[in-house]
Amino acid sequence: MPDPGFWTLQALNALQLSMLLFLLSIGLTVIFGLMHFVNLAHGSLYAVGAYVAASAAAVGGYWAGFFLAPVAVAGLGILLYSGLIRRMRRSGPMAQVLVTFGLIFALLDLSRLIWGDLALSIELPALLAGRTALLGIEYPTYRLFIIGLGLAIIAALAFVLGRTQIGAMIRAGVDNDAMAACLGINVERLFFIVFCVGCALAGLAGAVAAPLLSVTPDMGLQILIPTLIVIVIGGLGSLKGAVAGSLIYGFVQTFGAVLAPQLASVLIYALLAAVLVIKPVGLFPAKG
Amino acid sequence: MFRHTPLRYGTLALLAALALFKAVTADYFGLEILTEILILAILVIALDMVAGFGGMVSLCHGALMGVGAFAYALLTVKAGLTPPLALAAAIGITGGAAWIIGAICARSHGIYFIMATLAFGQMAYSYVFQTPTFGGDDGLGGIARLDLTAFGIDLNDSRTFALFCLAALAASYCAIVGILRSGLGRSLTGIMHNEQRMRALGLTVWRVKADVFGLSGMIAGLAGALAAQHMMFISPGLLSWKVSGEALVVVILGGLGTLVGPIVGAAAFVLLKHEVSALTSYWHLVVGVILIAVVMSRANGIFGWIETRWTARKATRRTGPADAPLKEARTDA
Numbered sequence: 001m002p003d004p005g006f007w008t009l010q011a012l013n014a015l016q017l018s019m020l021l022f023l024l025s026i027g028l029t030v031i032f033g034l035m036h037f038v039n040l041a042h043g044s045l046y047a048v049g050a051y052v053a054a055s056a057a058a059v060g061g062y063w064a065g066f067f068l069a070p071v072a073v074a075g076l077g078i079l080l081y082s083g084l085i086r087r088m089r090r091s092g093p094m095a096q097v098l099v100t101f102g103l104i105f106a107l108l109d110l111s112r113l114i115w116g117d118l119a120l121s122i123e124l125p126a127l128l129a130g131r132t133a134l135l136g137i138e139y140p141t142y143r144l145f146i147i148g149l150g151l152a153i154i155a156a157l158a159f160v161l162g163r164t165q166i167g168a169m170i171r172a173g174v175d176n177d178a179m180a181a182c183l184g185i186n187v188e189r190l191f192f193i194v195f196c197v198g199c200a201l202a203g204l205a206g207a208v209a210a211p212l213l214s215v216t217p218d219m220g221l222q223i224l225i226p227t228l229i230v231i232v233i234g235g236l237g238s239l240k241g242a243v244a245g246s247l248i249y250g251f252v253q254t255f256g257a258v259l260a261p262q263l264a265s266v267l268i269y270a271l272l273a274a275v276l277v278i279k280p281v282g283l284f285p286a287k288g
Numbered sequence: 289m290f291r292h293t294p295l296r297y298g299t300l301a302l303l304a305a306l307a308l309f310k311a312v313t314a315d316y317f318g319l320e321i322l323t324e325i326l327i328l329a330i331l332v333i334a335l336d337m338v339a340g341f342g343g344m345v346s347l348c349h350g351a352l353m354g355v356g357a358f359a360y361a362l363l364t365v366k367a368g369l370t371p372p373l374a375l376a377a378a379i380g381i382t383g384g385a386a387w388i389i390g391a392i393c394a395r396s397h398g399i400y401f402i403m404a405t406l407a408f409g410q411m412a413y414s415y416v417f418q419t420p421t422f423g424g425d426d427g428l429g430g431i432a433r434l435d436l437t438a439f440g441i442d443l444n445d446s447r448t449f450a451l452f453c454l455a456a457l458a459a460s461y462c463a464i465v466g467i468l469r470s471g472l473g474r475s476l477t478g479i480m481h482n483e484q485r486m487r488a489l490g491l492t493v494w495r496v497k498a499d500v501f502g503l504s505g506m507i508a509g510l511a512g513a514l515a516a517q518h519m520m521f522i523s524p525g526l527l528s529w530k531v532s533g534e535a536l537v538v539v540i541l542g543g544l545g546t547l548v549g550p551i552v553g554a555a556a557f558v559l560l561k562h563e564v565s566a567l568t569s570y571w572h573l574v575v576g577v578i579l580i581a582v583v584m585s586r587a588n589g590i591f592g593w594i595e596t597r598w599t600a601r602k603a604t605r606r607t608g609p610a611d612a613p614l615k616e617a618r619t620d621a
Contacts, residue, residue: 038399087584093398094345098540098583101533105576113570225410225529232403265414272407273392280396 005137010258011251012134016143018250019150023205024223025230026157026242027198033174033237033286035191037085038096041103043227044111045199047220049073049206051111054120054215062125066207073203074196081195089191104221112217119214146208153201154243161239170194174237174286226253229268233275235282244283290341290468295598296548299591303551304458311450319446325558326453327514330460332538332550334507337464339536340545341473342500343480347402348389348409350531352505355412356382356512357522361428366421371434371517378513379506385412386505387498394494406529413527427523431516443517453514457551460507464547467503476500537575541582542589549591556590 028042052072053065080103088096128145131138161167172180173187181187213219226249234245252271256264275282310322331353338344359381363374393404416422433443434452443449467473475496478486487493516522525531534557542553560578564571587593 032399084580084584091583091586094540094544095583095586097399097402098537099580101537102576102579102583105572105579107576109570109573109576113573221530225406228403229407232400236399262418265418266411269407269411269414273404273411276396276400276404276407277392280400 005135008135008137009139010254012139012143012147014250014254015247016146016250017254018246019147020205020209021223021226021230021249022150022242022246023153023201023208024227025234025246026153026239027201028227029231029234029236029238029242030170030174030194031198032231034170034177034194035089036093037089038093038100039085039198040097040100040224041080041107042198042202043220043222043224044104044107045073045076045202045220046206046209046223047111047215047217048076048107049203050210050215050219051115051120051206052203053207053210054122055115057122057210062122062128062211065122065210066204069207070200070203073206074200077196077199081192085195104224108217108220115215115217117217119216120210121214122211124211142211146212149208154239157239166190166193171286229272232282233272235279235285237286238284241282241284241286290465290473290547292465293595295595296546299548299552300461303548303555304454307454311447311454316446319450321558321562323446323450323453323518325555326450326457327511327518328535328538328558329551329554330453330457330511330514331508332535332542332554333457333461333464333547334504334511335535336539336544336547336550337468337507338501338504339539340547341468341480342476342497343397344390344393344405344497344501345402345536346405346501346504347529347532347536348405348412349504349508349535350529350533351409351412351527352382352386352508353512353515353531354416354522354524354527355385356509357516357526358416358422358428358512359509360513360516361431361522362422364432365428365430371432375434375510375513379509382509382512383502383506386508387502389505390501391494391498393501394497406532409527409529409532413524413529416527417524422524427521429521431520431522433517433520449518453518456510456514460510461547461551463507467500468547472496472499537579540589541579543591543593543595544588546588546591546595549589552591553589 024042024046028039031037031039031042049069049072053069055065056068057065084099084103088099124142128142130141132141132144133139134144159167161170169180169185169190172183172185173190177187209219209223230245230249231242232245233248234241234243248271249268252268253264256267260267307322307326310318314322331349335346335349338346356378359378360374363369363377364371367374369377389405389408393401393408396404422428433449436443436452441448441452443452468477475486475491478489479491479493479496483493512526515526538553538557539550540553541557542551543549557575560575561571564574568574582589585593587596
C-alpha cells in the first residue's frame, strides 16, 4: 500500500485538473444556461488563449501572457458575438452546434496558419518555477498556483453571482429570460457581458495550461470533450454544477488512472452515461 | 414520412449514373476516392435515418462504424471466421450495440442526447484504444475481403470492390426507405413531431427509438465492415468522435431528413477534402467556412436548398408570378 504522501500527491493532481476544467466549464455552462447557446468553439478559444500567452511570454515574460491572453480572447469573443453568434440566437440548437463546429475547424487552421504546426512552450517565472513543501510532500509551486487561482475564481464568481445586483440579474435571466426582460433587465446586454467574461476565462485557462501542456493546434479539441462532460454531469447553467462536475471529473480521472489504468478512460464515460440515465439533466441544473 | 419526388428520383438516377461511369472509367486513385464516398454515403444515410426522421442527433455513428470494422477484422483475423459469416456477425453485433445505446438514450433529448451518444462513442473508442487484443494504437492489419470468386467476382480488384460498395449503398438506401415507410418508420416520425401525443396513443416510445437506432446501427456496421475491407487495415482512430462529427457535418451539408441530400453531401465532402488538401494543407479552414455559410444561409443543406428552389419555381409556374412570394414564404417556413 502506498504511503499517505502518495494519496496527497494524487489528490492535489486531481484538484489541479479540476480547477483547470472549472475555468473552462464555468464560461460554457453559464453561456448555455443564459443564452441556450451551445458554444462548441469554447475549447478553440482556450487554444487561442494558450497561443496568445505563448507569444506574449516570448516577448514580455510569463505575466505578460497571463494578463494579455484573457483580454485578447475576450476581444475575439466580441468579434464572434457581433459577427456570428448574435445572428444565431434565434435559430435552433442544431444550427448553433453546427456553426460552432465550423468555427472549431476554422480556428484550428487559423491558429496553424498564424503560429505554425510546431508545439510552443512557456518558461515559468522564477517565483512559480520551484517546488513547495506541503503536507509532507514536495509539490510543484505552479500547480499549487493553479489550484489557488481556481479557488479564488470560484469564490469571486460565487460572490458576484450570489451577492451582487448583476449576479441577481444573471440568475433571473437563466431562470426565465422573457420574464427578466419584462422586469426591465437588458437581457441582450447581459448576454454580451457573460459571453465576454466566459471567453476571457477560457483565455485565462489557456494561458494557465500552456506551461503544463505543450501548446499545439489541437489542444482545444482535446479539452472540449472533458469540458462538455463536466457541464453535463454538473447540470447546465449553474456554478455549483460546474464546481461539482469539475471535481468529479478531476478525481475520477486521476484516481482512475492510478488505481485501474485499464479502465480509467472508460470509467468517466460510464459515469457520464450513468448520470444521464439516472438524472437526465445533470446533478445540479440551474432550473429545477 | 419519406416521399420520393421527381427531383429526388432524378438526383438518385444522376448520382447512380455518375458513380457507375466513374467505376468503369476511373484510374486507381479515382476508384479509391469513389469507394471512400460510397462507404461514407452508407454511414450518413444511416445517420440521416435517425437524425432527420427521428430527431435523434447521434454523435456515436462513427464509433458504431468502428465497432463494425473491428468486429469484422477480429472475427476474420483472430477468430478465423469466413468473411461472409464475419460480415453478418459484424452487422449483428453493431446493431445490438446500437440498440442498447438507443434504449438507454431514448429518454434524453436535444443536447443531452448528443452528449449521451458521444459518451457511448468515446467509451467504445477508449476501450478499443487501450485493449491489446484490438491492436491498441497500432491497429489491425491483414484483413481479407469477401470472397465471391464462386460468382466470378474478384473483390481484390479495386474496380470490382467499388461496384460492390455501390451495390451495398443501393441496398442500404432501399432498406432505409423501406423502414421509413413501414409502421415503425411512421411511428418514429410521429415521435419526432410530438412525443407526448404518440405516447398518449399507446406507443412504447423508447422501443420505437431503440429499434430504429438498432437498425441504423446495423447499416453503420455494414459501412464499417466495408471500410475494414477497403483499407485492409484499421486503427482505433476510426471510432474517434471526429469521425462521428464529420458524418453529422456531411448530413447537414447535404440536407437533413432528405436521405438523398446526405449522399450528395458525402460526395461533396470527400471531393472537397481531396481537392482542397491537394492545394493547401488548411482544408479544415475551407470546410469550416463552408459549413458556417451553409448553416447561416438557413437552407437545409445543399440538397435542401435545391429542393426549396425547385418547389418555389414550380409554384410560380403553376399559379403565376403574383402569388410567388407567398408560396415561397410558405415553403421556407
